Amino acid sequence: MKNYNVYAARLTPSAENFSPGHRACVGCGETLAVRLACKAIGNNVIISNATGCMEIVSTPLPSTAWRVPWIHTLFENTAAVASGVDSALKALARKGKIPDRGTKVVAMGGDGATFDIGLQALSGAMERGHDFLYLCWDNEAYMNTGIQRSSATPFGAHTTTSPSGKKSYGQHNQKKNMPAIAVAHNIPYVATASPSYPFDMMAKVKKGMEMPGPAYIQVLSVCPTGWRTQVDQSVIMGRLAVETGVFPLYEVVNGKYRITHEVEKLRPVQDYLKPQGRFRHLTPDAISQIQEKVKEDYAALKEKAA
Amino acid sequence: MKKTDAEMTWQDFEIGCIVTEPGSAVAYRTGDWRSQAPRYHFEYCIKCGVCAVFCPEGCIRPNKDGHFEADLYHCKGCGICVHECPTGVIYMVEEEE
């Protein structure tokens, strides 16, 4: 270690704006994502949060785990509330009623709140061009209410509303391509991220903060409770998702795609599926189906990024 | 002495039930949830801080010797840090009563 004096990890801000004492499950990958995102967004923010795991575990009256301004109202309106905050800050600063501190609005919601019930509000906010960063904590189901499927649930996954049974292999549909929907709104910044790659994630969050206009980042949030994985494997599972090509890490800056974590040779998808109880029921056929789709999608992504 | 939720009366709330003390959740001892606890071979610790990055609780901080150590008041014993430590400092033991 002759020329390097500092480990990169030590450059991470130590302040915890998402404080310990929250009631998340043991080994929750989503809280790790939130915690790291909070380090990248800093103090000069206002967070609009949807109903969901993170909202519940962080704010049981009369306490809060948040050390930045934070508002939760309903499930499907995070982006609409964020629009209101953004417009208020603009109007108040312009009319000289508050100093223009450039406070950024950050909206947070799970995949249910983003892909399904909150899609309209998000689409509207992106179309109107509000200045906000939307962080989607994608744990691939409605986890807080007990693991029901969402349109982010991957093909073949077992959830309580897409269970595997004698007549079903689990989720019948493919995961909705939400980043593509965001890109279709022509917003300046769209990205995928994972807390298993913390520096890539924090850099993307920072970028989303700094670019004016709407930004959307989808963060794969490993949920040991819902995915039926070992609680100590959450970071490892996130890496497997990326290394198998199931959840590639990329960003889209003004419509231009770039893969931010190149994987030379994708690991077999089986490596990612095997440790997860929600995929335990899959036949070899189903797994090869999944493998084919991952290969196809990854190739298509590489083309876009070429 | 702060009132618990079961002790609060209807007059005790701020308008709209706004919570004005940031991070007041720290008072809650999530360490009670543990079934396993981390232990350390600090002689291998290179003080890189990687474990602190990956802790979902955010409860790993440098101790008085500069070694990164979990605050057992909050540590839920998930064991993620065991796998992320590059030099194998951390191991889990069964939590005694």
Next chain:
Amino acid sequence: MGKKIGIEVSMAISEAAKLADVDVVAAYPITPQTHIVEELARMVADGDLDAEYIPVESEHSAMSACLGSSAAGARTFTATAGQGLELMHEVLYVASAMRLPIVMAVANRALSAPLNVWGDQSDMMAVRDTGWIQMICENGQEALDSTLIAFRVAEHPEVLLPVMVHCDGFYLTHVVEPIEMLEKANVTKFLPPFKYPLPLDADKPVTMGAFAPPVIYSETRKAQEVNLRKSKAIITQVWDEFHKVFGRKYRAVEKYKMDGAKTALLTLGSFGETAMTAVDNLQAAGQNVGLLKLRLWRPFPFEELKAAVKGVENLIVVDRCLSTGGPGGPAYSEIRSALYGEPNQPRIFGYIGGLGGRDVMVSEFENIIRQVETKVKTGAAQEFELFGVRG
């Protein structure tokens, strides 16, 4: 004295929002509210109003954007009607429980199905329990005045509650009336700048919208209930202040030719204008009938109502909404409940009509009074009935 001009009532409502110098307007169009939001858009586009105009993609998002805006400390306004009010139903409860002083004009409209865009009070009645302060306007002057008053009441440090200003769709929103405008200098005197005590502010972080498990929820509800009831005294105070500055006095229950009246009609909204003519006609013919007009719907003015019906033997409540399969007209049923057990309680009769924008003539009010006289003579049961329905 402000200038009296002929102006469409919708425009007058927008004018009030402009005079109040709102900071943020969330706007989603729905008949018959469209003129209100269109006028506001024009004002912003021409630089007459400095506000952020958010053309949201639904009414649910309109009220949600208002939540965020108000929580950030901005004076916030929106307007809706009928289906739109219903679409934002769940958000209304949030606005009041979170004590956000949003002001909303409602162009009262019938609810589907069948689709009907015309005026009745079904939308207003559907949101009775949402915890908002609710005022009802009878004419254009009241619409202008009440919208401005709404900001003063909503933002009062001891109130901090959202306020709805109800105007019958088309019957009030689309008519052109002679209205005395409000002078800016007087508005400034009457309406202080908005200062939310605990806004979302990076310098002083707060958490809004924490969740309440069973052990604590009831206490939060009581706190909200107490606050809404206490606001009545402040509303009356603000009406007094308005009177001092602008010369017009409002009260929760207004009386028209009630001196010695043994029979009284009670109306909400624009019905009052028609009913007044019926009362004039009948009084000219020697009958002792009067009219009560309910201006404050929530918090319900129990004391004022009891005082207003002292000496009245027959009270006829005319609703513009039907509580299907239930106690008849919502106002009728609430008034019956409010007066139950009162010493010398009047007989109370309910009439429901004008639904879906059907016009109700002066003669129909006169008819109703005649019918009630017959009912009283024959000792008929005190019930409600739909009037003006064919078949």
